Amino acid sequence: MTIRPIVTIPDAVLRRKAHKVTDFGKDFQTLVMDMVETMRVAPGVGLAAPQVGVPMRLVVVEYGDDEDDDAPKKLYVMANPEIVQVSEDDKVLGIEGCLSVPRLVGEVERYHKIVIKGMNRLGKPVKIKADGWLARIFQHEIDHLEGVLFTDLATRVWEPSKEEEAKYVD
Template identity: 65%
Template structure:
C-alpha cells in the first residue's frame, strides 16, 4: 500500500465526471487499498478516486458516530464502486464541510439528512447502504466528487476557519 498525493483545486481532474468501474481486479483493489491508506494519513473521513488523480467512480469512507456519552464508536469502512443515490429523505439539513482537495476553507452546505446508496463492493457485488446524518453528508460529498462537483459549488457560505477550529475533511 502507498499514500497517494491528493490533488487540490484548480486541478482539472477534480472537475471531470469519473468513469464507471468495470473491472474488479488486483489493480482496482490496490487502488482501493492505497486510497484507504491515503485517507487515514490525511487524515479525513472520505476520499474519491478523482482526488488522487484517478478518474474512476470509487469512494472510500471511514467513519464512526459518537455514542450517548460522547465516546467515538469504532469506525466503519466503506469501499463503494459506482455509487449512486437511489433515494433521499425529504428533510434537508445545513452543515459545515471541509475537503482534502480544498485546504484551509470550510463552507455551509445543505444536504439530505438521509439517503440510500447503491453500488458495488470490492468484488463487484451489489451493495446498498442506508445512511443518515453525518454519514449521509459524507456519502453525498464524495459522490459529488465523482461528478466533478466540489462542496464549494453547493455552499451558501465559504470561509477560512479561525485558528483552533477543527473540521473533519471529506
C-alpha cells in the first residue's frame, strides 16, 4: 500500500465531475487500499478518489457511532455511489472540514438520513442506509465526485482552533 498525496485547492481535479468506475481489476483494488491507508494516516473519516488526484467515482469511509476513539469502526468502500433517498424534511446544520481544504471549517446543512446505492470493491451492488454523522460523511464525499466542496455549501466558513480542526476534518 502507498500513502498518496492529498490534492488541495485550487487543484482542478477537485472541481471536475468524476467518471464512473467500470473496471474493478488490480489497479482499482490498489487504489482502494491506497485510499484507505491515506485516509487513516491523514487522519480522516472519508476520502474521495479526486482527493488523491484520480477523477473516479470512488469513496472510502471509516466511521464508528461510538464517541470512544478505541471503539471499532466500520469501513465502507463504494464505487459509483448515488444518493437515492433523503429525509426531505429532516436537515441538520453541522460543522465540516476537508483534507483538501486545509485550515478551514464551515457550517453545512445536510440531510439527516439518506440511502446510498452503489457497488462494493468487487463490483457487486450495495445499498447503505445512513443517518447522523455517517450520512453527513457520505454526502460530503459524494459531493467531491461532483466537483463540489463543502465551502460551496457552507453558510459560514472560518479558520478553526487546533481542537476544532482535529475534530472536523473529513
